[in-house]
Amino acid sequence: MDNSLVAELYLSFAAIFHRPNQDVSNHLEELIDLWSDVIPEIESIQKLTAFCKQLPPGEERLNALWEHYIPLFETGMVEASPYASVYLGKEGLVLGKEASNVKRFYTKCGYVMGEKSGELPDHLAVELEFCALLAQNGQDDLLKDFSTKHLEPFLKCILPRIKTSGRPVYSEVAKILEVRLLNLQKEGDFVG
């Protein structure tokens, strides 16, 4: 798989796990196209397509995403806290050691989080977006290193939670991401 496709894939997952916005919401079909190209047989694609048919691009779709994003990731219920530190630290709190570790990794690779990014360094979407940048720039070894040390341990904790939440879009995308992760670990063998 060429680097630009890998980058697009990571970015597509980042797009979903960042806070919902109108742009991404309106282009959900495009993301589904991408996933169906890479993992064509998975049932989740059909569910996502059905969601898009039921809610065409627009405010209603965006509100539907918010309705599930907030209790899933953001406030209160936080069924699947999107911060790696919550799972990989002892206290279950944000800005733990893992946040410092990934931040250091970003610096090592020549990146910093912009002052207006509005997010913590170990947010799921931030880590996925970072992987997209590494892939885009052909920094394959660093991508592998980051994925092994940081992203994969995090995904192993968070994806089962997102999947079992049953939240439309998010649980399906988590399943697709999990399959993608398995595919990567199998070094070329596709699961689907």
Added chain:
Amino acid sequence: MKRRNFLKGILYGTGATAALVGGFGTFSKHSPLKAGATRAEGEEATVFSACEMCRNQCPIAVKVKDGKVCKIEGHPDDTAFGGVICARGNAGPSLLYDPQRIKKPMIRTGERGEGKFKEVSWDEAYTYITDKLYNVKDQFGGEAIALASRKGPHDWFFRSIGRALGSPNVFSHEATCPMTRSVALDTTFGTEGIQADYANTKYLISIGRNWFEGIHVAQTRAVSKALSKGAKLVVLDPRFSITAAKGEWLPIKGTTDLAFVMAMANIMIEENLYDQDFITHYSEGFEKWAEEVKDKTPEWAEKETGISKDTIIRITREFAAAKPNAILDFGWRTAYTPNDYQLRRAILIVNMMIGNLEVPGGYYKTKPANFLKNFPDLAGNAEGLGGVAQPGFPTPIKGRIDGTGVKGTPGQIIPAYDGAVGKIIESILTEEPYPIRAWLVHRFNPYISLTDSPRVLEAFKKLDLLVTCDVYMTDTAYFSDVILPECTYLERYEPIFDMSGLTPKYVIRQPAVPLVYPDTKPYWQIYKELGERMGLGDYFGFEDMADFINQQLAPTRLTFEKMKEIGVWTPSGMKGFYIRENDSKASLDNVLSTPSKKIEIFSEHVEEATKQGVPNYFSHPQPEEGTFRFVQGKVAVHTNAGTANVPILNELMPTNTLWMNPVSCRKLDLKDGDDIVISAGNYEQKGKLKMTEGIRPDSVFCYHGFGRISPELKRAFGKGINGNNLISNEIGIVGNAVTSTTFVRVRKA
């Protein structure tokens, strides 16, 4: 290739979404020049600030390591606090780094209470609030907008919004807290600025005050100090509290405390145990009080209170023998009864009967810089804080919904700053005296803090606009139209607080770390920006908090930098003083601000307002067989409605239970740990039973602050009993919440 221009656009920086190096704009290229700004590994620092896990603002020393708050201790240089803090204060980092905090402004998208929200920018939130508030103002007048907050330094900013809109309906939470005490202090001394010198007292009587669970660190330490020096402690409480465990427990019948206090006065007069010189010299109206208590004999009080007359006589004699270094405590909690202010007045009067004002171990006037101006020898020790000037606020067109300030009615003696916050619910629902249509709430959770919780929800549903500013998705936030995410106290500057006691004292709150969630804001910024959006910017005449603080400190010879460095300031070398310590006849003209410049045992104001110039006794009903008086109280590891969801505090105490005496349990065939249903009229709450000798058989008890209904308070949701769900919204004579007159039934679930 299918249609994937969107992703490519983002990835390569040509899409609609801002792109710095590709992607969603999260990253930018690392600048080597900025590398040096990164905090060095292992770097440690101490930041002096003030706690906000409750409203007491204890001075703290925040330990920061690698840019993270790792521990909080008490400020080592503040002798009153002695370098210690309570469990809640220790839990600051747990709140700070909690993944369940609110992170972005939110606007409701579903039905009210359905829990559907979207996140929005601050601009969108401000615009939404502005449009809605002006709609309400245009249609119903500024008075249709109510504001309520926990009392604190945010008031200046928060209240400016309401006052600038012409609303008279700006409330604190005090009516659900110690407001009856404030009324008593105001009407007896002409000032609320009176404190108790617990550390030096020799005899301390508490009427339900529970220093070891309702913790104020300085006061709890002072009581401990007195006890360690041999002071006697007597606790009147239907429940065996932790404080009761440290002294003599008198399990008094609920709502009869005034009978005990009046009997004390009766005994002191009959046995000539009071300080006649003090009463003659400093007070007026004593003869009316003596007349009022002449038939309040110990025998009578025994029947009312359930405390034997011999005990009442003994306690009274012991108390009087310790004069003037004794304290009958004036309390600090929600009022028990509708006429609770008269209990507090009576307590103050009995204290004055032993002449314990302005002596060690008694009561004293706080001594801020402006007070010292009255004493030429001391005036040079401190200068009062300055302030930020504001234009005059528009005069409200209508009076307040609670009648505060109306002469010839109880409203005459309700503190205008506080008001009867429970009246907001009634005005929303009944539209009397006129409707409230919009409600702004700051760090206050009416669903848990006000009585009659179901009625509070009904009221929420009738509003055109409900805005909540908080750190969590509280129960009230869950029902709001707009939620504004405040940063925590560990991330913000605030105005300098005047925390003067026996000497002047200034305390700063400053950030120990940068914002954890970058899109949260300090309250002063939120209300300044909202005010500016509403065209009310003239009321916020400061650039930022540094500018605000500089204007405050301008007259004081202190600087912002100095305050940041020391955290707490008191005049160097100045010792606290009591005006009558060495001269029992010293003038109290600077202490007393009543119209008569005397201690008003009989108060013309109270007479005019309630026709009870001296406290009268009213006998409240007692529970019939099969019913129980329902009482609530504080617990040491939580702050009322505020901390149930803080991770470490929730871990320490996730829920509450209903305390019941074994005698009552046997009658109802209930066992310790049983699942139970508690009912009061149409209302019910489920919970677990705790069987204990530590409660009168005619009463049941639970800790306050549990039974949360916001699913977004994940840890606290659905756990425990919400006592306020069982109590009707009875508003006391001076606007106070009434918490101890409800009777409940209990059955196995």
